[in-house]
Amino acid sequence: xxxxxxxxxxxxxxxxxxxxxxxxxxxxxxxxxxxYIKFEKFNNDKLFVxxxxxxIGIDGVILNLVDLKRSYARTDYADLIFQLWxxxxxxxxNYLKGEFSxxxxxxxxxxxxxxxxxVASKKIFYTNFSETTIISSSIENICLYSKSAEYxxxxxxxxxxxxxxxxxxxxxxxxxxxxxRLGAGEYININNGELIVDKYYNFNSIEYTIGSxxxxxxxxxxxxxxxxxxxxxxxxxxNYKHIATLSGGLDSRLNVMLSDRLNYKNDVFCFxxxxxxxxxxxxKIARDLNLKHTFIPLDKGIYLRNLRExxxxxxxxxxxxxxxxxxxxxxxxxxxxxxxxxxGQIGDGVLGGLISNLxxxxxxxxxxxxxxxxxxxxxxxxxxxSTYKSDEIYQLYNRVFNITHSGxxxxxxYQTYLVSPFMDVNFxxxxxxxxxxxxxxxxxxxEWINEKYLEVVKYTWERIxxxxxxxxxxxxxxxxxxxxxxxYTLINRTDKLSMNPLxxxxxxxxxxxxFFNKAxxxxxxxxENNLELLDDIKKLYKLGxxxxxxxxxxxLDFINYFEINV
Numbered sequence: 182x183x184x185x186x187x188x189x190x191x192x193x194x195x196x197x198x199x200x201x202x203x204x205x206x207x208x209x210x211x212x213x214x215x216x217y218i219k220f221e222k223f224n225n226d227k228l229f230v231x232x233x234x235x236x237i238g239i240d241g242v243i244l245n246l247v248d249l250k251r252s253y254a255r256t257d258y259a260d261l262i263f264q265l266w267x268x269x270x271x272x273x274x275n276y277l278k279g280e281f282s283x284x285x286x287x288x289x290x291x292x293x294x295x296x297x298x299x300v301a302s303k304k305i306f307y308t309n310f311s312e313t314t315i316i317s318s319s320i321e322n323i324c325l326y327s328k329s330a331e332y333x334x335x336x337x338x339x340x341x342x343x344x345x346x347x348x349x350x351x352x353x354x355x356x357x358x359x360x361x362r363l364g365a366g367e368y369i370n371i372n373n374g375e376l377i378v379d380k381y382y383n384f385n386s387i388e389y390t391i392g393s394x395x396x397x398x399x400x401x402x403x404x405x406x407x408x409x410x411x412x413x414x415x416x417x418x419x420n421y422k423h424i425a426t427l428s429g430g431l432d433s434r435l436n437v438m439l440s441d442r443l444n445y446k447n448d449v450f451c452f453x454x455x456x457x458x459x460x461x462x463x464x465k466i467a468r469d470l471n472l473k474h475t476f477i478p479l480d481k482g483i484y485l486r487n488l489r490e491x492x493x494x495x496x497x498x499x500x501x502x503x504x505x506x507x508x509x510x511x512x513x514x515x516x517x518x519x520x521x522x523x524x525g526q527i528g529d530g531v532l533g534g535l536i537s538n539l540x541x542x543x544x545x546x547x548x549x550x551x552x553x554x555x556x557x558x559x560x561x562x563x564x565x566x567s568t569y570k571s572d573e574i575y576q577l578y579n580r581v582f583n584i585t586h587s588g589x590x591x592x593x594x595y596q597t598y599l600v601s602p603f604m605d606v607n608f609x610x611x612x613x614x615x616x617x618x619x620x621x622x623x624x625x626x627x628e629w630i631n632e633k634y635l636e637v638v639k640y641t642w643e644r645i646x647x648x649x650x651x652x653x654x655x656x657x658x659x660x661x662x663x664x665x666x667x668x669y670t671l672i673n674r675t676d677k678l679s680m681n682p683l684x685x686x687x688x689x690x691x692x693x694x695x696f697f698n699k700a701x702x703x704x705x706x707x708x709e710n711n712l713e714l715l716d717d718i719k720k721l722y723k724l725g726x727x728x729x730x731x732x733x734x735x736x737l738d739f740i741n742y743f744e745i746n747v
Contacts, residue, residue, distance in 0.1 A: 183593055184240050184304070184318025187284060188214040189293055189371055192313050193330035197322060203231045207291055215286070220596035222520070223419060228283070230259040235288060237262055240318070241281035241303060242521070242598050244411045247418065249276060266294070271368055272381045274298070278411065278606065280589065280598040282318065293371040299382050299606045301365035301582040302589040302599070304496070307378075308360040314376060316369065320496045323360055324743050334358075336740060336747045338714060342558040345721060345732050348551045349499040349584035353378075356497040356739050365582040382606070384577060385570045387613040397625060400611045402633050406443070408605030409436065412521060413445040421520030423447045427474070428680070429462035429643025432525025435630065436602060438637050440523070441470050447523065452477040452510035453680030458643040466640055477510040482686030484509035485727075486696040488738055494590050497739035500551075502731040504587035506681050511595045522592050526601035527581055531612040532629075533620035535576040549580050552729045554721055573617065627652055643680075683727040697730055704737035711747045 186197060191212040200218030207213070215236055217229045226246055228239040237259050243249070246258075255261040265273040266285055274281075274296045282303040284295040295316050297305050306323055307316045310332050315323045327334055340354040353361040363369060366382030391397050416423050425440070426433050427449040437447055449467050453459040455478045467474035484505050491501040491508055516522075537549075550556060569575040592599035602608060612620070619625045627649050630637050638650040645658035646665070669677045676682040687693050701722055708715040722733045740747060 182319035182321065183218050183220055183596075184282070185238050185284065186214075186216045186317040186319065186322045187286075187293070187295065187315070188212075188326065189314040189316070190312050192311070193326060195322075195326045195329050197325075201229060203229075203236055205231075205236065205286075205288060207288070209291070211291065213286065213291075215284075222596050223415070223598070225258075225419075226279075226281075228258050228262065232259075233288070235263065236286040237284070239281060239283035241283075241298070242279045242415060243277050243281055244279040244415050244600075245277070271370060271379070274366075274368070274381055279415075280600065284316070290372070294368060295363070296368040296381065297363045297365065299366045300586070300604055300609075301363070301367075302586045302604070304498075304590060305363040306355065306360055307363060307369055309376060312374070314371060320355060320357070320360060321743075324357075334743060334745050336711075336745045338711070338747075339560050341714065341736055342555055342560070342717075344497075344500065344736055345555050345717070345729075346550050346552050346559060347580070347584070348503065348728070348732060349580075351579050351583070356736070357743070357745060362498065365578060384609070384613060385568075385574055387610055389614060389616050391611070391615040392619075394619065394625065394628065397611075397615045397619060398629050398632050400615075401608070401629055404605070404608040404611045405602050406439065408602035408608050409440060409445075410443065411605070412523060412600045412602060413440060413443075416520030419520055422518050423523065424514075424516070424519040425449050425523035426525070427451050427463040427466060428453070428459040429457075429641065430459075430525065430529075431626070431630065431637065431642055431644075431649065432528030432601075432603060434466055434525070434640065435528065435634060435637055436523055436525045437466070437472070438470070439634060441472070442636070446472065448473040448475070448519070450475040450477065450510065450514055452479055452506055454478070454676055454682060455480050457677070457680050458641065458646075459680045462640055462643060475514060477513045479506055479509065479681055481690060482681070482683065482693060485683070485686065485690075485693050485731075488696075488700055488734055489742070492735055492738050492742070494594055495587050497735065499584050499587045499735075500728065500732040501735045501738070502683070502728060503584065504591045507588050508591045508594070511591065516595055516597055520597070522597055522599045524588070524599055524601045526588065526599065526604055527585055528601070528603040529623060529626065530577070530581055530585075531603055531609050532626035533617075533623040535573045535581070536617050536621050537572055537576075539618055539621055549576055552721070552725065552732070554725065554729070555717055558717065571617075574613075622655070624652055624655075627655065687727040687730075697734065700734050701730075701737065704741050707737060707740050708747055714747065 191214050197216045200216050203215045205213045219227050223242045226242045230237045265276050281298050282305050286293045304318050306320045310330050315326050317323050335358040337356055337358045340350050340356050343351050353364055366380050368381055370377045425437050425447040427437050449472050451463040491505045589599045642649040647654040669675055676685040718733055722730055
């Protein structure tokens, strides 16, 4: 697993395989270990430096690194980071853009500062064993240390029920008690033995300042195009070819078609059920733009059986099928000559898809729950809702940043990074500063595209079955999609309703059913010491659809692999 593992005040042995390790013994005789396993792509954006004053590590890709060096007249990367930190303290990651995480350790004071990026598309886990703190991009490395320290791992039952309802964790939870995940825009500061977790950036702080469509259109276009250029220029900086996802949706096509307008030529790939709308629409767009198009068929859902492989990528944070289709697609593409994987990730979300209602005092926190069967078992602490100014921001943190990012974790397995102009912080700030009534039900999104990017609306939008050239077609699709669903259900061809018709594949594939059942019955005994959870899991697996079953298998596989006490 790529990234950092830091053992602050090490008291038990842990030798990690691979990478580079720095060890430091302070004057107070405390031992600190820093390990970094990296891949070579975008190597100049990565940093691991050990000198007399500090140890600094940056993993990932900093999209604006060249601009920062120029602006602050610094040629040395480590010096730039240290100077930014000295100037802005714990807020300094606000200078950075991209897919990054990192740390700064000051040897003289033994102060450790560790940070995630603004949107938590990087994994960072942390825990405290007595006086020792472990911070790692891999939960497995923390578990290895816990065993060497003879610390028993126990299931976080609250997080387990969160997984079984929402498909992932809320806030900073993991499936193991006392192991937490560092969230979006968060940092850990350890000073004088005290560990503090706080935010250097908070989306709750964005105020509604844009109330007109004209102002919104201008701000959206300026920030979107700036973000897109920054991402594609990073490929050019390293002399990589461009590659992007392309489907029948609006998000990916806006990225691809605007980049084409700006003379960034992508090779594109699509993955779905053969001859589904995503397949047909993406091929037509690519053909019209003269782009190389690769299609990876997901037919029969053979990737559904890759439980351990996909669970190892997300490490129990998200149900294993969440991006298993993306993982399967990347297996079938040679990425060696390409740079970043460009996408339209979460475009529909930030442009209105996360708003469940327009009543400011009504916070529908469970509007995006995947399964309601065990929703009565969710246990939220008092004051949980007050953490978020709206259910939209709640969904942003707990669905987008905690679940949607599984694709980012997959990309790193293939030694690159997944980016989207919609995930650029400046663009997101513009989106969340627009009055919700304008963005509700993505009305503004469609109007913006029709105002600024007419070429995008020439093609059918997979979700509605029409060209998105008139907002009335979105409302009409509510009825046409219902008729289509009823028809294909009646003739048992629900494979026509989705790019990845999981239930159809499960019901038609005896091999998938056998795999699921074998994985379930071989592991269900692991819950015998928790009869309530055991009973709930059995009911969910028996009655649930394919996704609900996969959430059960995710939990059981995680418990089995890490030997978790329940």
